[in-house]
Amino acid sequence: MTMVKTFPRGGVHPPACKITAESPIRTAPLPPEVIIPLSQHIGAPATPIVKAGDKVLAGQCIAEAGGFVSAPVHSSVSGTVVKVDTFPDVSGYRRPAVQIKVEDDVWVDTVDRTPDLVCASDLTPEEIIASVRSAGVVGMGGATFPLHVKLAVPPGKKAELLLVNAAECEPYLTCDHRVMLEHAAEVAAGVALLVRALQVERAVIGIESNKPDAIAAMSAAVAGRPGISVEPLRVKYPQGGEKQLIKAITGREVPPGGLPVDVGVVPCNVGTALAVYEAVLKHKPLVERIVTVTGPALAEPANWKVRIGTPFSWLVNLSGGMPEDTGKIISGGPMMGKAAPSLEVPVTKGTSGILLLPASQSLRRPASPCIRCGRCVTVCPMGLEPYLLSKLSALSRLDEAEQHHIADCIECGSCSYTCPSARPLLDYIRLGKAVVMKKLRLQGRK
Amino acid sequence: MNTILFTVATLTFTGLCAALILYFTSRRFFVEEDSRIDGVQEMLPGANCGGCGAAGCRAFAEQLVGADSMDGLRCPVGGDEVMKNIAAYLGREVQAGVPQVAVVRCNGTCENRPARQHYDGADRCAIAHALFVGAGGCAYGCLGCGDCVAACQFGALSMDAETGLPVVDASRCTACGACVKACPRGIVELRKKFPGNRQIYVSCVSHDKGAVARKICAAACIGCGKCQKTCTFEAITLENNVAWIDSTKCRLCRKCAEACPTHSIVERNFPARRPAPEAKPAAAATVGTPNQA
Structure with a gap:
């Protein structure tokens, strides 16, 4: 048996809980109404180009990119715009969004919705990037970074390797797994x-070794394509972290404050690869995604193919309704997801899953004093000292925190997960990191 | 005997040498410093709170001595008395400042804005603010983790367990502004201090539109503008769906509080109104404990 690759430092092993791994992707029926946020990506929010009363078709652009680091937003349904207003996002803060009443399911006629596989023709890189840009494709692993920006490699730097992230190390989530099984050729x-x-x-697709079926499916799909290979990875959280994946596969380390392209690598999620295929060869903008709706007490956990803007409540009802004792609604996985205030939150381009945790698993244990066991240091995949960073951050000693590389924290939560005293380590680190990052950005601009 | 003499002589000689070295070094490296800085520092309260804008009392003393006039320089903790003493010491003129007091502009008590979520993360407003809108669902209201209380050096702020909101003890508040900086949502404001600690202010900072704000909190300012119309001193401005009373123009007539349909305008430490049975001034008075005089 060969050694499967992994990152060398830290990491944790949360229970996988992938209860929907065997559930095929089902297409969710259309909700009566969708709320499509205008800021579904990192960067400037998109500028709306529709107003209340307008008729829109599915796939029609409803908001243009608000800058270079931004992405256009398309209507995921056909119907009438109810209003362009602010609606609560997953944090509860109100953000601009377009509310559309669904009528029928009429698509823009350029979109090819047949399941036939279109083979790559002789498109130039510029044409591909332009299609990706106009389709509003963003990183679908959760960071939602506009993809066309990532593909435009800055001058003076050279990309050597495309790294497709299919690790899916978050517990519960199975959307990438199902995409690889059911859409291997498209990916x-x-x-x-x-x-x-x-x-x-060269392109390498990194898949955690607990998905042998996905490894087999992808290996078969890329068999005829020279330069593209599949790499099994050891099961360890956060294997799907960008920097951890690069380290595992190439042995290179992204410098502090640097980008993956500094070491010649461009990473992208497996869901993004599917979206790129649909955007470029099927002319379909990013208006649908696969969402894992799951939870230990949920009646019918499933992987749904959902239109962007569908409310969480619609999907939860399709999966058997919210269990009685639900204590927490999480958008994303349990390690890095965000708790949602209610089910009246729309699915966005970055929503990989909806996790309903029972009350017994929702509450944190009360924090007790640090016992200096150093477990957080052992598990930190970035080699940081979480106990120290959180303390410095709590005391607002941010210059020292900066010297101890607080800006390199990837916010994976391994430290908080492992802390025997249940200290809110990551909460404080995030607080300090936000301030330090802001300072560094300002310095960079000067 | 010789040993003792020898020892004493050696030590005396070494001591003299060291004294000479120290004497000449201190002469050589003497820094010319205005002796008045020490004097001014003596007069300052020594809280090093940063309320004046300088890094501490020493830095402020240097600023005071170095500046040509006292305009714009004021120690909020020491107040007029200290500034007058310093002015007399430096031989300058000083104008009486406006004494200020911190005011918490949120009425999101447990009744007005019931908790919809349970937050068990780190007990810091700054962290809660970055994570979500808050358990009450208001994106502008008090988060109740007490960052302002922790920031206060003078013990003027405390959390009211009943309302979940911070309360200012006006007699201890020095208006240093530490709480204003600590609040991630800009709820605490420094307002003019009136005699008897009377205060009238819009106790809400929500930018949400009226209907949204009202749905979240029963005592939210809905930006209706009624107060603005009743005010005869042009002290009230309306911006971003929220009214604001300029305390330097306000004459404490209380007409605006009567006009406010949501009781978001709060009056503190006033004598009871005479005959106003239907206006229910008691409702406004019960939200949050009044400041102690």
Whole structure:
């Protein structure tokens, strides 16, 4: 048996709980109404180009990119715009969004909705990037970074390798797993397009070894494509962290404050590869995604193919309704997801899952004093000292925190997960990191 | 005997040498410093709170001595008395400042804004603010973790367990502004201090539109503008769906509080109104404990 690759430092092993791994992707029926946020990506929010009363088609652009680091937003349904207003997002803060009343399901006629596999033609990198940009494709692993920005490699730097992130190390989530099983050929075509867009020789798809079926499916799909290979990875959280994945597969380390492209790597999520295939070869903007709706007490946990803007409540009802003793609604996985205030929150481009945790698993244990056991240091995949950073951050000694590389924290939560005293380590680190990052950005601008 | 003499002589000689070295070094490296800085520092309260804008009392003393006039320089903790003494010491003129007091502008008590979520994260407003809107669902209201209380050096702030809101003890508040800086939502404001600690202010900072704000909190300012119309001193401005009373223009007539349909305008430490049975001034008075005089 060969050694499967992994990152060398830290990491934790939360129970996988992948209860929906065997559930095929089901297409969710359309909700009566969708709320499509205008800020579903990192960067400037999109500028709406529709107003109340307008008729829109599915796939029609309803908001243009508000800057270079931004992405356009498309209507996921056909119907009438109810209003352009602010609606609560997953944090509860109100953000601009477009509310659309669903009528029928009429698509823009350029969109190819047939399941036929289109083979890559001789598109130039510029054409691919332009299609990706106009389709509003963003990183679908959760960071929602506009993909066209990532594909435009800054001058002076050279991409050598495309790294497709299919680790899916978050417990409970299975959307990427199902995509690889059911859309392997499309993902492979998407990866080939990205390889062409970046003008790189090689692409590696990293999959955790607890998904042997996905490894087999993807290996078969990329068999005829030279330069693209599949790499099994050891099961360890956060294997799917960008920097951890790069370290595991290439052995290179992204410098502090640097980007993956500094070491010649461009990472992207497997769901993004599928979205790229659909955007470029099927002319379909990013208006749908796979969402894992799951939870230990949920009647019918499932992987749904959902239109962007569908309320969480619609999907939870499709999956058997909210269990009685639900204590927490999490958008995303249990390690890095965000607790949602209610089910009246729309699915966005970055929503990978909806997790309903029972009350017994929702509450934190009360924090007790640090016993200096050093477990947080052992598990930190970035080699930081979480106990120290959180203390410095709590005391607002941010210059010292900066010297101890608080800005390198990837917020994976391994420290808080492992702390025997249940200290809110990551909460404080995030607080300090936000201030330090802001300072560094201001310095960078000067 | 010789040993003792020898020892004494050696020590005396070494001591003299060291004294000479120290004497010449101190002469050589003497820093010319205005002796008045020490004097001014003596007069300052020594709280090092940063309320004046300087890093501490010493830095402020340097600023005071170095500046040409006392305009714009004021120790909020020491107040007029200290500033007058310093002015006399430095031989300058000083104008009486406006004494201020911190005011918490949120009425989101447990009744007005019941908790919809349970927050068990780190007990810091700054952290809760970055994570979500708060258990009450208001994106602008008090989060109740007490960052302002922790920031106060003078013990003027405390959390009211019943309302979940911070309460200002006006007699202890020095208006240093530490709480204003600590609040991630800009709820605490420094307002002019009136005789008897009377205060009338809009106890809400929500930018939400009226209907949204009202749905979240029963005592929210809905930006209706009624108060603005009743005010005869042009002290009230309306911006971002929320009214604000300029305390320097306010004459404490209390007409605006009567006009406010949501009782978001709060009056503190006033004598009871004479005959106003239907206006229910008691409702406004019960939200939050009045400041102690």
